[in-house]
Amino acid sequence: MSANWIPGNKVVLLENGEEYFPRVFECIANAQREVIVETFILFEDKVGQQLAEALIAAANKGAKVDVLVDGFGSPDLSDAYIGRLTSAGVRLRVFDPGPRLWGWRLKMLRRMHRKIVVVDGERAFVGGINYSADHLADFGPQAKQDYAVEIEGPLVAQIHRFVLHAIAAGGAGRSWLRRRVPAVQFDSLPESGSVAAQFVTRDNRRHTNDIERHYRATIRAARHRLVIANAYFFPGYRLIRELRRAARRGVDVRLILQGEPDMPIVKTAARMLYHHLMHAGVKIYEYCERPLHGKVALADDEWATVGSSNLDPLSLSLNLEANVVLRDREFNQHLYERLEHLMCNACNQVQVQDVEEPGTWRMVRSFFVFHLMRWYPSWASWLPTHTPRVMAAEAVTSATPPRNLDRSPDRTVEA
Incomplete structure (x- = not known):
């Protein structure tokens, strides 16, 4: 990186x-x-x-x-x-x-x-x-x-x-x-x-994980604010772990995800992660006005990124992608205002009680989901x-x- x-x-x-x-x-x-x-x-x-x-x-x-x-x-x-x-x-x-x-x-x-x-x-x-x-x-x-x-x-x-x-x-x-x-x-x-x-x-040659590494490093360094708006959200185990750690140390972590997806499986896959993230303190907002296609994020008062990369196996392990990473207070604040407008006017905040499921099924499903996420960067190379x-x-x-x-x-x- x-x-x-x-x-x-x-x-x-x-x-x-x-x-x-x-x-x-x-x-x-x-x-x-x-x-x-x-x-x-x-x-x-x-x-x-x-x-x-x-x-x-x-x-x-x-x-x-x-x-x-x-x-x-x-x-x-x-x-x-x-x-x-x-x-x-x-x-x-x-x-x-x-x-x-x-x-x-x-x-x-x-x-x-x-x-x-x-x-x-x-x-x-x-x-x-x-x-x-x-x-x-x-x-x-x-x-x-x-x-x-x-x-x-x-x-x-x-x-x-x-x-x-x-x-x-x-x-x-x-x-x-x-x-x-x-x-x-x-x-x-x-x-x-x-x-x-x-x-x-x-x-798929020299820069196989540069974008994901930028995300993970930024999440680790975040101190008070982190907002990620991403259309196709099913990241790897390590990125999920960093989000949970950030929320537990007091960072205001917010995810804006699809509530009215262009592909129903997108919402299904993302919702499999909700309880694991929310129990650590991550706030999740589903954008319900129309399909969300954005791939943007900001952290604290200066860092921001805009680009083509989703946070899913295709973008993080297979596709050719390009993002711009920025460090500027004015741009960061402007992007935050636009995302806050979405959260306040076009999103439903997901509540913990909305995603609770029977304990045994949740534990079994989480076991397989997180082991799948943990290893997909490795098995993607076999494709x-x-x-x-x-x-x-x-x-x-x-x-x-x-x-x-x-x-x-x-x-x-x-x-």
Whole structure:
């Protein structure tokens, strides 16, 4: 885990698609030299069409435009949509595309789950928001609650270098294009603000647990306040243990989890942990206004994180993820105010009596659940580790038989 904080950044919190999409599309469309986009989900709904318009506008101005989407999260891009982008000069690539078997998508493990945009090497966006209409309130009751950050300053140089290497390495650390990646120094961009920050990633090679280690170290160091809002919550044994220890030493530990999940199993899995956490003093709030999709946290008065990583086995042990970790009082306080607004106005606080069960069953279930959590980082390494492929989108569509191009979001995808 890197201990290098990069000072001098300006970081702005963007909440939901209403704040995120207009800002990121404006920056992409106005790019002069380069646009790099990585995303798990890209649908051909109104948001996907707006992204295409922004990318094409940048390409028409002469900017070099690269887009990497995940083959599992974005499986149904039509030939027309792809052709519209590629004919404008956009290089659209698919991370580890796979065939379908009786309509089911295969290769669901070890996905490219990052959501990153870098514009002209000077501005970056990192978070959990995909390019789909279900991140907008007008989508209806299933619209998602989510967060991202816009970054200016020296940290952008590190993020820029990372995405350049991701393009060259096919998104996962192996040579693909075999072109030289220019060295970008952290001090190559001027200071833009007062935020100290780190860019933390997770992969299946050198950085297998960096994000989880940041979480655990922060929980251990917390002294008076810890708030975690996470959509898919089923972390490992060690992180659960640190949360319990923090609550027992007097830290105000609050978890904001899904009360109206997009996948029912999410709530079922999280609730298996409730009694163990609550008996140690952890407060749990279920967000019930709409599905929670955020992956954010804060500790004490300065530390905060925003990114793509859930606190579940997929994100912590399998997927490719990216978070920004921040140290700034103003950002910490602003994020706390937004999360407190959720807790006060859109959440139900879970009470101990709501989760009590017969003692014997609870003990037996807890035994198996916690031993499963304790060992999953080890057995996750036994799962398939084929070398992911990155293919040009045109090659993927030409190799794939015709399929139903329903553009409605697939509710079985954890995003």
